[in-house]
Amino acid sequence: MDYSPHPTTAPSPPPATGSVSGKAVRPGDRIFLGLSRGSGIALLVIMAAIAAFLTYRSVLAISGDKSNFFTTLDWNAVGTEPKFGIAVLAFGTLVSSVVAMLIAVPVAVGIALFISHYAPRRLASPLGYVIDLLAAVPSIVYGLWGALFLVPHLSGLYGWLNDFLGWTGIFSYSNGAARSLFTVGILLAIMILPIVTSVSREVFLQVPRMHEEAALALGATRWEVIRMSVLPFGRSGVISASMLGLGRALGETMAVATVLSPSFLINASLLDPGGGTFAQNIASKFSEADTFGQDALIASGLVLFVITLLVNGAARLIIARRKEYSGASA
Amino acid sequence: MTVATSHRHRKVAESRTPLALKQSRLPRWTLPVLALVAVAAGCGTGLAAGLDSAVQWGLIAALLFVVGTFLLTAAVEGGRQAKDRLATTVVWTAFLLAVVPLASLLWETVDRGRKVLNGYFLSHSMGTLPDALPGGGVYHAIIGTLEQVGLATLIAAPLGLLTAIYLVEYGRGTLAKVVTFFVDVMTGIPSIVAGLFVLSVWILILGFGPSGFAGSMALAILMMPVVVRSTEEMLKLVPNELREASLALGIPKWRTVLKVVLPTSIGGITTGVMLAIARITGETAPVLLLVWGAKTINNNPFDGAQQSLPLYVFQQWQQGSDASYDRAWAAALVLIAFVMVLNLVARGIARWKAPKTGR
Known part of the structure; x- marks a missing residue:
């Protein structure tokens, strides 16, 4: 946020005063500093505790696993011979998120461009507002809508895909309920659409006016303005918006748990029911798990945690680099 | 760029009548x-x-x-x-x-x-009603949601607020940088992972049973970074002159923060906190792991399973009868309405309070 119009309101930290008052630090100040620094430290402690305790319980679970935790195609964490692995979950999480990104990112960029450059001026800001509101719709509502409205309406489309693309194997479909990984991908795409759109829109609105006017003055059409000045400026912003969306899609629980009909098989067809995701598996298996079963679920949660950390970290890095870039060129 | 454009222009011109000024x-x-x-x-x-x-x-x-x-x-x-x-x-x-x-x-x-949404639905719990029968309501879920979200706010809002104050008013050096980084990291934690963390500490290691409070702790973890981020942005908008004027009068820094900086930005901070509340109200996964859900009214969030609105929607959907689907939709409508009203009020406050920073 380095674009404040008044230099006086610039976000630089206020001048140091502790040093001015010298030795006589007032007790009120000391208490207040202690409190605020303490809560900052508390936040760090919570993060460390999350990592530590999840790892601790995961070690308990993985050492009790009688099969390979990463390659086993089964989830059976009860009894004397527990065998469970995350292969299916990793596959399902990856596939549904990739489908979601492939659908959501182009559409979201389109909507963001629509709001920032195509929509009538009077429509643009209410639209941005509505998109922000939609980002707040709880995921369980998306799940309910997905299971009771989207799923019945997709079987027609899937039959059609099967007729034309069934030969690929990926799009073969044997008329069941459309509670498959592909449906999950579509639903996740709809869910992350608002957040990706609203971040992309903000970036597109920050494109320097001069860049656009220069392109227009050269006789460029509106599309050429967008292609030559808006998209290059917004590229890294769109990438980081997509990765934030990806982070949400990876960790989404309830929408997947309601829509997917899970199984512990890796299915070549994306349209047929089956598969699972990390978060969905935790929610579905939790009620029947004993203490060891819960540890096993915690182990899979730790993997999810690490993956989302990596994705979000990458997004932050890209944002940070872009900040430097725009600061240098401004 | 210019070369390519003019080249294209020439081509267009050549292909048409050479002297046309208008396409x-x-x-x-x-x-x-x-x-x-x-x-x-x-x-x-x-x-x-x-x-x-x-x-x-x-x-x-x-x-x-x-x-x-x-x-x-x-x-x-x-x-x-x-x-x-x-x-x-x-x-x-x-x-x-x-x-x-x-x-x-x-x-x-x-x-x-709207089919089953009426006064009866809002004021009664499920009680002993079998799930396949019509009737019943969400009163117990509303109570649960309000208590869990309220407790989570009580934990997360002060911590988040103080952390933001630390970062903006005091923070320099390594600690502040590390805190900033981990606030970002914390924003990305999936809600189910927050739930698993509290599960592993509170229930598996410390041996407590499910309760509304356990859910609140997980919700607080999800809420805290959101509060820190939005409060930070708001505090940064407070003009430095205000701080300097106050300090120049010999007022201690803590009083400056409490009496000058916070009142100036209170509108934006309230908005941020309310948006964070709206976000955690819809969280189902941690509640599923830690609060478990119940059919009857439990007013005590510190003892025993409770219900919450999003979990109620999920459990009614799981029952799979027409009557329970109706209840699930009605509860979803109540939930959306609640979240939307929070959002609208929050944004209203933001707009109403916005111009005052220029004082």
Whole structure:
């Protein structure tokens, strides 16, 4: 946020005063500093505790696993011979998120461009507002809508895909309920659409006016303005918006748990029911798990945690680099 | 860029009458007429080929319109204009494509939810009612949600506020940088992982049972980074002159923060906290792991399983009977209404308080 119009309101930290008052630090100040620094430290402690305790319980679970935790195609964490692995979950999480990104990112960029450059001026800001509101719709509502409205309406489309693309194997479909990984991908795409759109829109609105006017003055059409000045400026912003969306899609629980009909098989067809995701598996298996079963679920949660950390970290890095870039060129 | 453009210009000029100053353009009525033709053709093909789904008719019509516009513009106005038209059509299509599911989501929830939504539904719990029978209500879930979210706010709001104050008013050096980084990291924690963390410490290691409070702790973890981020932005907007004026009068720093900085930015901070509350109200996963859900009213969030609105929606959906579907939709409507009202009020406060920073 380095674009404040008044230099006086610039976000630089206020001048140091502790040093001015010298030795006589007032007790009120000391208490207040202690409190605020303490809560900052508390936040760090919570993060460390999350990592530590999840790892601790995961070690308990993985050492009790009688099969390979990463390659086993089964989830059976009860009894004397527990065998469970995350292969299916990793596959399902990856596939549904990739489908979601492939659908959501182009559409979201389109909507963001629509709001920032195509929509009538009077429509643009209410639209941005509505998109922000939609980002707040709880995921369980998306799940309910997905299971009771989207799923019945997709079987027609899937039959059609099967007729034309069934030969690929990926799009073969044997008329069941459309509670498959592909449906999950579509639903996740709809869910992350608002957040990706609203971040992309903000970036597109920050494109320097001069860049656009220069392109227009050269006789460029509106599309050429967008292609030559808006998209290059917004590229890294769109990438980081997509990765934030990806982070949400990876960790989404309830929408997947309601829509997917899970199984512990890796299915070549994306349209047929089956598969699972990390978060969905935790929610579905939790009620029947004993203490060891819960540890096993915690182990899979730790993997999810690490993956989302990596994705979000990458997004932050890209944002940070872009900040430097725009600061240098401004 | 300029070279390419002028080159294209020359090509366009050569291919036409050499001295034309104005490009030929399509008359204004062309596009609406083309749209009508495309829709008619789409419906016609759909009927003739016996496609049963209206979605496929729409897709055919849209495709015909896009291709028709492109070819017609390319023929009359030239390639660059045609590409521009194509981009416009694609952007509009993307927008309409996105509006359909989102509008359908809201419409379905309102339409199916109002069936059983009435005073009785809001003021009664499920009690001993079998799930397949109609009747029952969400009173216990509303109580649970309010208590869990309230407790989570009591934990997360002060911690988040103080952390933000530390980062903006005091923070320099390594500690502040590390805290900033981990606030970002914390924003990305999936809600189910927060739930698993509290599960591992509170229930598996410390041996407590499920309770509303356990859920609140997980919700607080999700809420804290959001509060820190939004409060930080608001505090940064407070002009430094205000701080300097106060300090110059010999007022201690802590009083400056409490009496000058916070009151100036209180509108924005309230907005941020309310948006964070709206976000955690809809969280289901941690509640599922830690609060478990109940059918009867439990007013004590510190002891025993409780219900919450999102979990109620999930459990009623799981029952799978018509009556429970009706209840699930109605509860979803209550939940959406609650979240939307919070959002609207929060943004209202932001707008109402916004100009005061310039004092």
